[in-house]
Amino acid sequence: MADNQTKNSKFFDEGKNLSELFNEAMNLRGLDVKKLSELTDIPVHYLAALSDGDLAKLPAVPYVRGYLIKTAEALRVDADLLLRAYKQEVLFRALKTSGPEDKLPSNRFTLGTPSRRRTFIVIGIILILVVVYFIWQIDNFLGTPKIQIFSPAADNLIVNSPSIKLSGEVNSKDKLTVNGEEILVEKNGQFQKDFSLQPGINTIEFKAKRFLGKEVKVIRQVIYQP
Template sequence: MGENKSLKELILERIEERELTAEKIIQMTEIPRHYFDALVKEEADKLPAAPYIRGYLQKIAVALELDPRTLWEMYKVEQSPKASGSNDRLPENRFAIKSKKAGWGWLAVLAVVAIAYLGINAGQLFGKPSLAINQPSSETEIVGLADFLATGIIDPKDKILINREEVFVDQSGKFQKSVSLQPGLNTLEFTVKRFLGRETTEVRKVIYQPTAQPLEEKQI
């Protein structure tokens, strides 16, 4: 390919064969317009250093489905590329994979913060929740009224269930629940649950002994 043809003729002929335009090639390759014109017009004095030219020819070859080495060899035969200086660099390839070092750095920072947070709050997240029952005040309590108020305190971030029913907890962690007792033995099961943590369960027994009616009331 390219025998008996100049670089200019080969590029322009290929553009025509593929039904493209110079504007389209410039858009596809992102080569500055004045450098593209200098290449096809063979104006070597208007071109940058050799590494840039080679990069531009490689982009043109890809766009036109040509061999990049062929275009570069043709250019070297026809022109004398300017030597690159110490500050010259190849054009940046916008399709190249970017360095991920910065991204990994942020991930490492986030990981350290997460580990530190878990270390400080491990007990709060995974520990066994606390439970302080005020009423009933003992494991077994005898009362004479059917209406009983169960009360206590937990961490306000936890939740409390009494006999498997969730009970409201205020901002200070206090809770209370009114229970209608049946004559005889009544069992109250207090269960505190913590998100991602364990549970704490205590069972209290309340014996309801209805107060005997006065004798005079029975005779009426």
């Protein structure tokens, strides 16, 4: 059979399209699409589509390939001849239907037009600046606050006045409380407060809290002796 296939293939012009080759092969064997369908078990409408050159009515490429191989065996022609013709016709039709207006799907990871590239560059610069700013300011958000107490300068201080001026220094971005009362901190970080004393031991708790960081406490005791 291989010899017959080779012999029959010599009668075909490889410059012809698939339907022309297909019809010539059927004519040489004295067959039509109905008889060929009986020999190959290929549906008649698919064979008719091959005969008419109507590729749109054919199934998916793997099925067409199988049909062409079966058809070549039944018609005693070289299967590669039909397969090459089919591939060339598919490619030709794809190029014919694809025009200059056709565009490939845009890749979401490509930068695209110059204006879009500039947008990405600007966004990138902004993100870098935000990261640098956050790193620069990270101690102001996450660090451990410090409290420096000027007055009372020492613990267990004995005084004769019914009040004392509290003073000290903290980071201006930290929250400062004295015995639970929030104290205003100047831009330079310094603070002052007049604190009323009760006779005996007075406990004064200074507490500084960083925004996302830790909390620090300093306790001073002042003894008021009227």
